[in-house]
Amino acid sequence: MEDKKELTKDLLTTSFKELIMQIPFEKITIKMITDGAGVIRPTFYKHFQDKYEILEWILKKELADKIQILIDNDMEEDIFRLLCNCLEKDKELYKKLYAIEGPNSFDELMHHFIFNMLTSLKNKYPLKSSGELEIFPSEVMLRFYTFGLTGSLKHWIVHDSSYSAEQVCDAYNYIIHNSILELIDLPDSKS
Incomplete structure (x- = not known):
């Protein structure tokens, strides 16, 4: 049944x-x-209930369920690569889905999905202890990464970027391992 x-x-x-x-x-x-x-x-x-719920089903079946398999098998390092590959595979479909506006839009659903996924990862693994991190609630950090990921993925799909999923993953890995201050050429400070 x-x-x-x-x-x-x-x-x-x-x-x-x-x-x-x-x-x-x-x-x-x-x-x-x-x-x-x-x-x-x-x-x-x-x-x-309505056609918006189909968007939830697409997200669940084509992205969330596949990513959950990686999480269940302790393969978190592969999550972003899988996410990018799935989006690239049906790029034209996702471009149409991202064009839907409103409170139940695909963009909103993706935002909630990524936030919940990052939250479950934070709950599965402890945060590295750092005195600097303790002044910010972990939710602030999770929201920062959520906005960065969802915005970057949407921009990649919607703006007909010629970058492949592999290139987006490589850029993502580079960016998350380097701060903006390490990426730009700041003039030497004069005392």
């Missing part, structure tokens, strides 16, 4: 993806989605 439920959700999601590639999100109707999936309208509401 659970397999049939998931199959139906996947059919509806596939129909939605085909539609979003052709027409703007706000013009997609539930009837259009169900017609494309070959099901009746009440079937949609057995699986999703």
Whole structure:
């Protein structure tokens, strides 16, 4: 029974993806989605409350579930690479999803997903102790990284960047291991 439920959700999601590639999100109707999936309208509401919930399903199935496997297997070093590869694989789809505006937008969902993922990593592993870090709540640090990651990923997808997922991962690794002050050529301080 659970397999049939998931199959139906996947059919509806596939129909939605085909539609979003052709027409703007706000013009997609539930009837259009169900017609494309070959099901009746009440079937949609057995699986999703609205078309925004399909965005949550896409994020869960295509990104979150895959990343959770890495976390469960202590392979956290590969999370960002997998995330970039998944986004690159369906770059045109994600570009359309990022164009959706409003409080239930894909951008908002991605922000919550990344924040929750970073929070679970912080809870799984202790923070390195540092006197300087103790003056800031860990939530401040998590929000800083969340805004940086979500903004960078969105910019990469939306602005037709020619960088590959591999190049984005390499840049990310370089940036998180170097402060901005190490990256710029500051003039020598004069006493």
